[in-house]
Amino acid sequence: TELAHDPSRDYFRPNAWPNTPDILPEYLQVGGRPAFMARLVLAATLCANYGIYGPAFELQENQPRAPGTEEYLDSEKYQIRQRDLAAPHSLAGFIGRVNRIRHENPALQENWSLRFCPVDNDALLCYAKSTDDGSNIVITAVNLDPYHVQSGWAEIPLEALGIDPSLPYQVHDLLSGQRFLWNGSRNFLQLDPAHSPAHIMVVRRRVRTERDFDYFL
Numbered sequence: 001t002e003l004a005h006d007p008s009r010d011y012f013r014p015n016a017w018p019n020t021p022d023i024l025p026e027y028l029q030v031g032g033r034p035a036f037m038a039r040l041v042l043a044a045t046l047c048a049n050y051g052i053y054g055p056a057f058e059l060q061e062n063q064p065r066a067p068g069t070e071e072y073l074d075s076e077k078y079q080i081r082q083r084d085l086a087a088p089h090s091l092a093g094f095i096g097r098v099n100r101i102r103h104e105n106p107a108l109q110e111n112w113s114l115r116f117c118p119v120d121n122d123a124l125l126c127y128a129k130s131t132d133d134g135s136n137i138v139i140t141a142v143n144l145d146p147y148h149v150q151s152g153w154a155e156i157p158l159e160a161l162g163i164d165p166s167l168p169y170q171v172h173d174l175l176s177g178q179r180f181l182w183n184g185s186r187n188f189l190q191l192d193p194a195h196s197p198a199h200i201m202v203v204r205r206r207v208r209t210e211r212d213f214d215y216f217l
Contacts, residue, residue: 009112016043016050019057024072029062031146034193036060036091038142041198044098045140046127048111055083058090101174101200107136115160121152124189134162137203139171143191151190158185163203171201179204 018039019028027035036057043050052058056072065071074081085092102108107129117126123145130137143150158165168183175196180187191197 013049014047014111016047017052018043018050019053021053021056021072021075021077023070024056024062024064025070027146028060029064032062033060033089033091034143034146034197037094038144038146038193038197040091040095040098041140041142041200042125044102045108045129045138045200046114048109052095055081055085058085058092058095059083059087060089060091097175098200105136105138105174105202107131107138115157117157118155119152119189121150123148123150124152124154124191126154126189128156128161130161137161137163139199139201139203141189141191141199141201143193143197146193146197149190149192149194151188153186154189156182156185156187161203163205167205170204171199172204173199173201175200 017023018036019025025039028039031038040052040057043052056076061072063073065073065075107113110129110131113129113131115128117128117139119126119141124141124143126139126141128137128139139156141154156163163169165184168181170179170181172179175198178199180201189199191199
C-alpha cells in the first residue's frame, strides 16, 4: 500500500506485469491456466496501469529455458515466432472481459483508494477500491492456490468505503455474473480455481425488499 498512500504516490506510479519477455515466473510455470488467470486479475485490479507480454501470456506458454530459471524457452529475443492466436485454449476472451470491467469501473482506474481486507486464509487475497464520491466500489478476491478450492472470511472496511454497516448490501461478481448478499464487515469467500480463481465484485448498495413488489401490502 506504500504506492497508494505514501507521499511518493504523486511521482512514483506502479505498473504491474504478470510476465515480461525476460521473466516467466515460476508460479506461471507450474500453476497452469488458473495461475495465468489469477495473475492477470491481480495486475489488472491492483494497478491502474498494467501490461502483459501478450501472445505468450494469452497462449499460456510456460516452458522455461532450463529448470530453476525464469527465462522463456525459445525466447522471441532470439527468433521470430509464429503462433496460432485463435487457438481454443487462448485467454484472449478472459483478458478482454477483465479489460472491459476496468473500462466500466472508474475505481479500478486509479491507485490511491487501494485497501487490503484481512482474510483468515493466507491463500486468499482480498482488497477494495472506490471512487472519491463512493459511487463505484469494487472488491476483488483472488485464490493464490492454483490447485485447490480455498475459502475464508474477509473483513471489509465498510466505514472507509462509505457503506452503512447496519444495512445489507449486494456484491455482483462481474466475472461470473454471480450475486451475493452480504451483511456487516465479515463475509465468506470461496474460490475454486478449476472454475474461476477470482471474483471482481462491484458493490450494489440498494438491495430490493418485499416493499419493492406490487403484491406487498
